[in-house]
Amino acid sequence: MGIVLGPNRYGKAETRVVRVSRAADGTHALTDLNVSVALSGDLVDTHLTGDNANVLPTDTQKNTVYAFAKQHGIASPEAFGLLLARHFTASQETITGARVEIEEYPWNRLGPHSFSREGSLVRTASVRISSSGPASGPASAPAPAPASAPASESASAPAEVFGGLTGLTLLNSTDSEFTGFIVDDYTTLAETSDRILATAVDARWRFSSLPADFNAVFGAARDAMIAAFAGTYSYSLQQTLFAMGKAVLEACPDLAEIRLRLPNKHHFAVDCTPFGLDAAPEVFHADDRPYGLIEGTVLREG
Amino acid sequence: MGIVLGPNRYGKAETRVVRVSRAADGTHALTDLNVSVALSGDLVDTHLTGDNANVLPTDTQKNTVYAFAKQHGIASPEAFGLLLARHFTASQETITGARVEIEEYPWNRLGPHSFSREGSLVRTASVRISSSGPASGPASAPAPAPASAPASESASAPAEVFGGLTGLTLLNSTDSEFTGFIVDDYTTLAETSDRILATAVDARWRFSSLPADFNAVFGAARDAMIAAFAGTYSYSLQQTLFAMGKAVLEACPDLAEIRLRLPNKHHFAVDCTPFGLDAAPEVFHADDRPYGLIEGTVLREG
Amino acid sequence: MGIVLGPNRYGKAETRVVRVSRAADGTHALTDLNVSVALSGDLVDTHLTGDNANVLPTDTQKNTVYAFAKQHGIASPEAFGLLLARHFTASQETITGARVEIEEYPWNRLGPHSFSREGSLVRTASVRISSSGPASGPASAPAPAPASAPASESASAPAEVFGGLTGLTLLNSTDSEFTGFIVDDYTTLAETSDRILATAVDARWRFSSLPADFNAVFGAARDAMIAAFAGTYSYSLQQTLFAMGKAVLEACPDLAEIRLRLPNKHHFAVDCTPFGLDAAPEVFHADDRPYGLIEGTVLREG
């Protein structure tokens, strides 16, 4: 029984590219990305013998990111990822698959060429192209199984396109209960009819059709999530998760599904009665670990 | 076209449990884990209506981690993960799947009850049990497709068991080349016949059979990887990756496959000739980003 | 020559307290702090013999933070720090010095009891009280030397009060030069008449008098810094630093001095001419390390 190479990919991770565009009136626009490229294809030789004839260097991938930012600009992280993924798979015979993961760091405008970044919110995009049938990523790497038909925007290069965000922390200081759960030999938790519910949203949505304006979809999805979080009287974080996902799909017809990963950032009420104070829960300890972690996908029925 | 719940799971993440075992002679042993549990099953109601009748609280999961550490001890992270995963799926009718991810932080012994932790190396283990057929994790969550038959150690509870490590940084200061690669319009990289090769190993291996001594397998796998890294004259990091994976499988017959994720931690030679110094590459800039990222799986032929 | 105890202090660090205040109309307000207390005084015995008779446990300090948040509310981090520092030094005979460091995490209001935190900006406050003359912190700990008379707000408890912020990233995409510097044997840098200037502000200001509204001073100082950064045509980051500090002191008469710590977050123009593109600097590499670091104090003349 021999030992062989399985799924594999390689690329340049975390190229930090900032694009400045100068309008005629002296106003600048700024786009700030972190781009990670992973390519796959006919790469057995470099693994087995070190023959790199089929290898496009990761340094070249980095250069391509910079050159494309210069030449084409960055309309949106999704569109930029598509440009890159199509280029790598179309231009190199030995490269048949590309995955481009992008983080965008939003900046606020302060003046014609001044900007501030106060935020921890990060917009994300991911584009995956395979011109050779089955995905060629490693077996145990993240591999989303499309719940409905994959986004198809050209005959020759089927691509999956994802948008999303991380780093958005939300908190309701009431309208959250947790009751009626299973009680077993290891259960000590008391039911509660009024607690703080807080989470840091990690969301990824998949496009079923490619919109004219990816940025508008991003804004609509983000706003729908926030409104659903704030507007849901919650009996479990799972319920809030489903409400958030449903709101995004209702607001964004181009989306097929959304995956949400919501840590339950526990805020434990501190009992101040030993200090001669009343029992009203007004002071909380924001705990770090452990934390609940609720993960779920919401999608359109087939 | 309705909007429905897709794959989902929930649990308590990052329970930091430390187990002290006291021998009769006053010698203590220490085990230091970070345990993350994720459960799946019949969880539609909590998402759609907030009815938690099928929900085992994440707080109870945390308690169970502590209680099992107390009652059963921690023979190895893999064995402890199996105990927990089997318990959750066996004891609750509504819970049909469990994933237990564990990090173990190794300590060095200083004395009978004194220990030091100098290390960034983390041992990892993962156990996945599903008593109801298909995996029930979210569509886009990491979902390793076993390349060979899954580990099967009991009739009633098929489990997949993984071991691994992160945080092991390795460096060869010579015996590394990179030449013969594709040159396209965006390539500026020069070939090199002598470079530093450095990486931080992220490895995960899958057991095809459950060994009597998980700790012995861990040691053998780690040592085989390190020896293969140091002993390979490298024409590409891919070649080194395959050599490391092959060495682990050769050393550990209980393993079916290994996935390696190797950042290429670039060390760029600094040109000191502008300062009147010779050109011998003796001084390097250890760069942060971007970095190459090589991912691959090595497995036994079916 | 004997070995003796020098300056020392101890306390509870990073108590994460969240205060919810409920108005009669159902509107909630939220204050989110990270409080670190350090006490000093007659603490020789606990160091030399382990006699803890003079030691107020750090657990008690934590309890006090919670109890004071409950009982007194949190008008501002500066005011809350003053309350705590005065309490510890006034209530315990053996404790003569207190340093309270506070981080406040700002939240945006989404609804009557819903909030979002998108921000990396952190407001800081520091209060130092010593009822026994000289500072008793460790010799090599941060020890600001007041440039003018210390804030004095009561006869019995002279306190120094500081405000500040961290995590505010600012960027000008033009109006920044760097020319006319020293050239020595190790200089290879070219002069530039147009570069990106970016920094992450770390500011700390000292109050000479205690204002009625600490929150108003915080807002005025923050806004003045941002406006000065955006409005300064910069020949060096030092020049921008001084302009920012001057603007804060001009806007805030209660402040005696401000210390600024400004990393020069380098954005290097990428040369895209090897790829057949023009030389206009539109694409930049946002580098991580090394970075320039400019530190300076701006203060009122004595």
Next chain:
Amino acid sequence: MGIVLGPNRYGKAETRVVRVSRAADGTHALTDLNVSVALSGDLVDTHLTGDNANVLPTDTQKNTVYAFAKQHGIASPEAFGLLLARHFTASQETITGARVEIEEYPWNRLGPHSFSREGSLVRTASVRISSSGPASGPASAPAPAPASAPASESASAPAEVFGGLTGLTLLNSTDSEFTGFIVDDYTTLAETSDRILATAVDARWRFSSLPADFNAVFGAARDAMIAAFAGTYSYSLQQTLFAMGKAVLEACPDLAEIRLRLPNKHHFAVDCTPFGLDAAPEVFHADDRPYGLIEGTVLREG
């Protein structure tokens, strides 16, 4: 009352330099540093008018770090810091003060030119030179007040030299009590006669004379600290701190003082009696925040 510039400094932070030395027999040695330089002097003009005639660019400082590593090698972080600090203050008329902070990342040897870095332990060094009297760092920057006469190793350039380490975690699983402390209205902590004592050492020692072999002093100081931690039956972490500092000074005659910063990494015993288990404290929750923080200086009597 005017607004003026106060203490200031500037420099290049975090230059990541790796030095490879090749012996004739093919054996390599590796030194891995993170070097931060801060210079001070006659720098008013660059702050007030942007005139950079007195400014040695931070880019040049970076080049100097590389060139000196190439030309002189790196005997120890302390010696390398001295070389750099003396160079900057001696070679530039406008630069009168220099502070060089160095982190060294230790590597283990695997073979003649292979190395592993498993460790989180970081060795630190700091050198401060001022040829113009009083320290010129910012008022509120760390400013150690030497407890005894400053290290003086040449007539022209008085230097203070510090060594140290961070990232060394130590744990005793018994032989630690905490009793007899102050009880006030906010105290709920119970006394304990057997607890886990764990800390992550942050130590900085000051040399009173410059040894022939800085590396030997580092090893002796580290070993003395570890032995004192393990060997002390502790009634308070303060007591352990003093014992550790005393042991270092006794082992290292070249040291004048040592500052220790020891977080009390709380390990709370988990009560498993609700789960039908006995009360012996064998399982602990390793908590993140808040934590105790004990800081103190141990020094030789004047």
